[in-house]
Amino acid sequence: SDRKYDPYRPSSHVFDLITRDAKILCQELDPMPEEETRKLALLQRLSDIANEVFGQAEVLPFGSSGNGLALANADMDVCVFLNSQQMAEEVSPVEFVERIGDRLEKDNEFENILQLKRARVPIVKLNHINGIACDIGYQNDLAIWNTRLLRAYCRVDTRVRDVVVVIKKWAKCRKINNPYTGSLSSYAYVLLVIHVLQRQGVLPNLQTIVSGNGKIPYWDCQGFNRYFFEDIPNLARYWQQTPEAATQTVGELLYEFFRYFASEFRYASHVVSIRSGGLLTKESKEWTKDFTQPHPQHPQPQAPADDAPQSEEQMQADTRPIVKNRYLFCIEDPFELNHNIGRPVDRYSLFTIRGEFMRAAKILSKNGDGAITRLCYERE
Numbered sequence: 001s002d003r004k005y006d007p008y009r010p011s012s013h014v015f016d017l018i019t020r021d022a023k024i025l026c027q028e029l030d031p032m033p034e035e036e037t038r039k040l041a042l043l044q045r046l047s048d049i050a051n052e053v054f055g056q057a058e059v060l061p062f063g064s065s066g067n068g069l070a071l072a073n074a075d076m077d078v079c080v081f082l083n084s085q086q087m088a089e090e091v092s093p094v095e096f097v098e099r100i101g102d103r104l105e106k107d108n109e110f111e112n113i114l115q116l117k118r119a120r121v122p123i124v125k126l127n128h129i130n131g132i133a134c135d136i137g138y139q140n141d142l143a144i145w146n147t148r149l150l151r152a153y154c155r156v157d158t159r160v161r162d163v164v165v166v167i168k169k170w171a172k173c174r175k176i177n178n179p180y181t182g183s184l185s186s187y188a189y190v191l192l193v194i195h196v197l198q199r200q201g202v203l204p205n206l207q208t209i210v211s212g213n214g215k216i217p218y219w220d221c222q223g224f225n226r227y228f229f230e231d232i233p234n235l236a237r238y239w240q241q242t243p244e245a246a247t248q249t250v251g252e253l254l255y256e257f258f259r260y261f262a263s264e265f266r267y268a269s270h271v272v273s274i275r276s277g278g279l280l281t282k283e284s285k286e287w288t289k290d291f292t293q294p295h296p297q298h299p300q301p302q303a304p305a306d307d308a309p310q311s312e313e314q315m316q317a318d319t320r321p322i323v324k325n326r327y328l329f330c331i332e333d334p335f336e337l338n339h340n341i342g343r344p345v346d347r348y349s350l351f352t353i354r355g356e357f358m359r360a361a362k363i364l365s366k367n368g369d370g371a372i373t374r375l376c377y378e379r380e
């Protein structure tokens with residue numbers, strides 16, 4: 001094999017133990033059917049309320065509730081789409097948040113309702129009394145499409161979910177899964193996993209596979225190309241895993257993930273890009289200088305504020321946001337090519353996150369027994 005020499009690479013026995021424990025963890029974190037039922041009921045309820053407030057509206061799940069990557073007790077992300085084009089143009093995201101937020105306040109089945117008007121994508125956050133936490137967004141077609149892209153990648157190989165579940169659990173336990181405090185969203189971690197699996201030959205690049213004449217079509221969505229190959233049952237006609245990739249265990253893939261981001265990935269110059277199947281340079285994307293940008297949906301100028309709000313009061317008080325973009329950890333969105341999913345990361349949180357990658361690689365390279373438990377040891 002042409003694998004680079006790695007003095008810390010553990011034996012196949014260690015990998016087998018990690019694989020065994022990773023699969024046990026995945027089973028434990030699989031949501032129960034009962035939870036799915038509660039989520040469906042809440043979806044229906046929100047759909048009724050959206051119809052009451054705006055007339056014809058559709059409510060669609062996205063994020064982990066739509067892509068098959070949910071952990072037990074995960075939040076539900078939903079998006080409201082207004083069926084009337086005119087209505088959709090009249091109601092701004094901030095107005096949407098206000099109107100649906102105010103309506104939800106009147107119902108005592110919803111608790112802790114927060115109207116986040118200042119976020120890059122304005123949302124309402126709430127808890128339903130049936131125990132489900134929910135984020136409600138508005139007219140976000142790209143979120144639906146990136147959810148479908150992630151779901152398609154999951155369907156290519158069952159190891160995708162196993163790796164993602166362990167990474168999500170690890171990131172939550174180690175407190176590095178919060179974009180509001182400078183770390184990464186779950187969405188960002190999933191993109192990192194897909195990148196590593198593409199490098200390992202476990203996953204193809206679905207955005208460049210085309211059935212037919214081989215030219216990549218342009219399917220517009222909010223000004224971006226949302227095309228990807230979604231016919232996973234027929235993928236084998238266009239792409240095959242190498243025999244080596246086909247036999248890699250979940251344990252090996254987890255180790256490779258952490259090793260790669262601990263010691264191979266060049267944070268200073270590289271951009272993770274699943275839509276190009278590998279790496280791009282910051283220079284080629286002109287992602288070299290941090291910049292502060294007025295929120296696209298809010299034309300009025302205002303004093304600079306930070307992307308990461310300090311308090312909920314502050315988030316609610318100021319409705320004219322300024323977005324801080326940083327390019328310290330660069331992860332290109334698969335569709336919104338000008339959007340860095342790693343933008344909340346500052347130099348302090350980058351130090352923390354890289355430290356966690358190193359810690360994890362070290363744990364997995366030592367002793368397979370109990371490694372998954374140590375990996376996910378709660379910080380603080």
Ligand code: GTP
Nearest residue numbers: 063064070071074075077143146147185186187341
């Ligand atoms: P858990 O909630 O931890 O289970 O993970 P999740 O899979 O739901 O991921 P997350 O909550 O981070 O994101 C949910 C969805 O929001 C993603 O699937 C994306 O569609 C969208 N999303 C999250 N962050 C971003 C972002 O920075 N940019 C864009 N364009 N979409 C995002």
Ligand code: MG
Nearest residue numbers: 063064075077
């Ligand atoms: Mg979510």
